[in-house]
Amino acid sequence: MQFLESISSAVKSVLSHKMRSFLTMLGIIIGISSVIMITSIGDGVYNAIHNEIATFNMSTIQVFPRNVFGPSILTYNDMDAIQNLPNVNNVTTMIESNSNQRIQLRNPLETRRGSITGLDHNYHIIENINMLYGRFISENDINNMARVAVIRPEISIQVFGFVNSVGRTIYIEGNLGRLALTVVGIIDVPLDTIAAQSPPSMALALVPATTLSSLRNTPNNIDAMMVSMDNPIFATETAEQITRLLNIRHNREDGFAALSMTEVMDFIEIIFVGVTAFITFVAGISLFVGGVGVMNIMMVTVTERTREIGIRKSLGATGVLIRLQFVFESIVITLIGGILGIIFGIGSALALTIAVSHFSPMEIIATVDVTAIIIAVVSSILIGVIFGVYPAGKAANLDPVDSLRYE
Amino acid sequence: MNELKNKETETSNLKTMLEVKNLRKIYKNGHLELEALKGINFTVKEKEFVSIMGKSGSGKSTLMNILGCLDTISHGEYILDGENVAGLSQNRLAHIRNKKIGFIFQSFNLLPKLTAQQNVELPMVYAGVNKSKRREAAMYALSRVGLSDRGHHRPNELSGGQRQRVAIARSLVNSPAILLADEPTGNLDSRSTEDVIAIFQQLNNEGATIIIVTHEPEVSEHTKRIITFKDGQIVSNVNVENQIIAVQRNPNDIE
Ligand SMILES: Nc1ncnc2c1ncn2[C@@H]1O[C@H](COP(=O)(O)OP(=O)(O)O)[C@@H](O)[C@H]1O
Ligand SMILES: [Mg+2]
Numbered sequence: 001m002q003f004l005e006s007i008s009s010a011v012k013s014v015l016s017h018k019m020r021s022f023l024t025m026l027g028i029i030i031g032i033s034s035v036i037m038i039t040s041i042g043d044g045v046y047n048a049i050h051n052e053i054a055t056f057n058m059s060t061i062q063v064f065p066r067n068v069f070g071p072s073i074l075t076y077n078d079m080d081a082i083q084n085l086p087n088v089n090n091v092t093t094m095i096e097s098n099s100n101q102r103i104q105l106r107n108p109l110e111t112r113r114g115s116i117t118g119l120d121h122n123y124h125i126i127e128n129i130n131m132l133y134g135r136f137i138s139e140n141d142i143n144n145m146a147r148v149a150v151i152r153p154e155i156s157i158q159v160f161g162f163v164n165s166v167g168r169t170i171y172i173e174g175n176l177g178r179l180a181l182t183v184v185g186i187i188d189v190p191l192d193t194i195a196a197q198s199p200p201s202m203a204l205a206l207v208p209a210t211t212l213s214s215l216r217n218t219p220n221n222i223d224a225m226m227v228s229m230d231n232p233i234f235a236t237e238t239a240e241q242i243t244r245l246l247n248i249r250h251n252r253e254d255g256f257a258a259l260s261m262t263e264v265m266d267f268i269e270i271i272f273v274g275v276t277a278f279i280t281f282v283a284g285i286s287l288f289v290g291g292v293g294v295m296n297i298m299m300v301t302v303t304e305r306t307r308e309i310g311i312r313k314s315l316g317a318t319g320v321l322i323r324l325q326f327v328f329e330s331i332v333i334t335l336i337g338g339i340l341g342i343i344f345g346i347g348s349a350l351a352l353t354i355a356v357s358h359f360s361p362m363e364i365i366a367t368v369d370v371t372a373i374i375i376a377v378v379s380s381i382l383i384g385v386i387f388g389v390y391p392a393g394k395a396a397n398l399d400p401v402d403s404l405r406y407e
Numbered sequence: 408m409n410e411l412k413n414k415e416t417e418t419s420n421l422k423t424m425l426e427v428k429n430l431r432k433i434y435k436n437g438h439l440e441l442e443a444l445k446g447i448n449f450t451v452k453e454k455e456f457v458s459i460m461g462k463s464g465s466g467k468s469t470l471m472n473i474l475g476c477l478d479t480i481s482h483g484e485y486i487l488d489g490e491n492v493a494g495l496s497q498n499r500l501a502h503i504r505n506k507k508i509g510f511i512f513q514s515f516n517l518l519p520k521l522t523a524q525q526n527v528e529l530p531m532v533y534a535g536v537n538k539s540k541r542r543e544a545a546m547y548a549l550s551r552v553g554l555s556d557r558g559h560h561r562p563n564e565l566s567g568g569q570r571q572r573v574a575i576a577r578s579l580v581n582s583p584a585i586l587l588a589d590e591p592t593g594n595l596d597s598r599s600t601e602d603v604i605a606i607f608q609q610l611n612n613e614g615a616t617i618i619i620v621t622h623e624p625e626v627s628e629h630t631k632r633i634i635t636f637k638d639g640q641i642v643s644n645v646n647v648e649n650q651i652i653a654v655q656r657n658p659n660d661i662e
Contacts, residue, residue: 005532307516308518310516311516311518312518312533313477313501313504314475314516315504315529315530315533315577316501316502316504316506316530316533316534316581317501317533318497318501318502318533319498319501320498321533400477400478401477401478404477404516
């Protein structure tokens with residue numbers, strides 16, 4: 001009863017100094033809103049990445065030399081060797097030219113800059129490429145280092161003015177010389193996913209890997225390979241076997257990396273946990289500073305209301321009740337601050353992700369985490385208690401006669 | 408002779424409300440010591456109406472604060488309604504202030520943000536009385552001081568006399584054993600003073616025990632006994648021969 005009375009009088013008192021209460025809350029509002037905003041956006045980004053990765057084949061391992069500068073030491077023979085390892089289903093490769101290649105467009109004066117990507121005939125099995133017209137790179141193309149290309153509809157339109165250009169010839173000029181490539185297929189480019197940002201989807205043209213490596217004057221070398229597994233559960237073991245085999249074949253200590261998608265996921269998760277911990281730490285500092293601000297104002301409030309405290313005591317208020325009254329006031333400030341912070345945090349997270357989604361191929365939706373909200377509310381109350389206890393104790397211990405005399 | 412004896416037995420049958428024995432109060436301020444009360448002895452029985460007079464600085468407020476359990480005793484004994492107050496815990500003292508004492512201050516000491524009604528309810532809040540009973544009791548107390556229609560006004564919307572009457576209503580609501588008023592008319596004009604005194608007399612007639620500090624003879628001549636202070640000591644303690652009866656104006660005439 002007296003408890004309820006204390007709460008309602010605390011609310012009234014806080015509301016009677018709106019501006020001061022708001023300024024006092026600011027630290028709490030900023031602290032709570034930044035945590036809520038970052039966790040909401042973070043969860044949104046994490047979910048988006050998770051969804052993207054889920055579209056990838058979880059049973060693939062990416063293999064590449066650790067030294068990514070200079071000519072690659074991986075070879076087509078390495079691919080054959082790995083193909084024979086247990087749990088390996090399929091091995092494919094991807095190599096890239098530099099991005100200074102120019103394709104001749106419809107207008108004789110116009111070219112478009114980009115890279116050429118060399119792929120294996122079985123690449124589409126692992127990475128799921130769909131054809132609009134024609135066919136993908138064949139085993140024959142690989143064996144014959146055929147001068148053929150698979151292109152995107154966009155390129156076809158720029159070069160020929162229509163999508164289905166199967167059978168036509170495109171011309172690409174660059175450090176590899178002037179190439180005449182016969183179009184054998186048009187691929188269906190996935191929109192709005194990370195896959196749309198991957199080299200095959202960005203390249204001017206996809207050519208047989210062997211064609212590109214022979215043009216680069218390193219006919220036996222490839223940049224990287226993708227290994228698909230029979231059973232992704234043994235991804236770690238298979239990855240280890242791959243690097244061990246490659247290190248033996250090339251007489252290296254630790255020359256190669258084999259990254260499974262599960263590992264990539266774990267890695268991303270670790271980064272997110274780290275970022276979240278860091279943000280929480282920063283928010284903790286801001287909440288501490290906010291709490292000190294609340295304590296400071298509560299000290300001022302207690303001094304200002306010394307006479308009121310004296311009057312209440314003369315009428316029979318116990319120290320406990322006076323203490324409760326001021327702790328409640330402190331909690332009301334931090335709790336209102338916390339709630340405003342939650343609202344503000346969610347609002348800015350939504351606004352930011354909507355803005356970012358306009359420019360990003362990934363769709364990021366701010367995800368409001370109920371646990372984060374509960375933690376925010378509880379920590380607001382705790383801050384109110386922690387930083388309100390001392391001023392409230394000061395109020396509770398005031399001498400009645402002295403405080404009645406206070407002007 | 409017979410009549411006088413009867414009167415004496417009547418008085419001695421009355422309960423002792425308050426008893427002070429060899430009471431001393433020493434203020435310490437660093438190395439400075441000031442003895443504000445130098446061994447006070449007196450008794451107040453129920454239904455008494457006592458005034459305490461004396462020059463400024465003679466120790467009247469010091470005594471009242473001790474009697475009101477707002478301040479502590481340095482030496483001696485203070486027995487209120489049968490309970491020795493010296494050495495009680497802060498919580499117990501708060502309880503006594505709430506239940507047994509109605510304190511009326513010179514400067515009213517109303518909470519400015521609360522209405523008259525809410526101010527009067529406050530001691531009942533601390534006594535744990537429920538809301539509807541509080542409302543009822545506060546309205547009754549306000550009617551006893553002629554302020555039935557002022558319950559929703561805040562102190563700054565009331566005159567000094569009205570504020571002091573709100574404070575008196577507040578002092579009554581928990582039916583205290585004793586009313587203590589420290590210069591209750593010190594801030595009031597003569598008309599309001601008369602009203603306040605009339606209310607005290609009315610309450611006393613209804614059985615309230617009252618101690619009132621004043622330095623105005625016009626106030627003390629309305630009481631039944633006058634204790635006079637000088638330099639922290641009682642110099643006289645006499646019954647008033649002809650207690651003057653104050654007349655309260657009709658509440659409707661009061662501003
Ligand atoms: N808190 C205090 N500290 C020190 N001296 C005090 C204090 N309160 C009162 N005094 C002194 O005690 C004496 C009695 O004061 P007080 O009881 O207020 O007198 P009165 O009410 O009769 O005017 C005065 O000399 C005053 O200065
Ligand atoms: Mg005084």
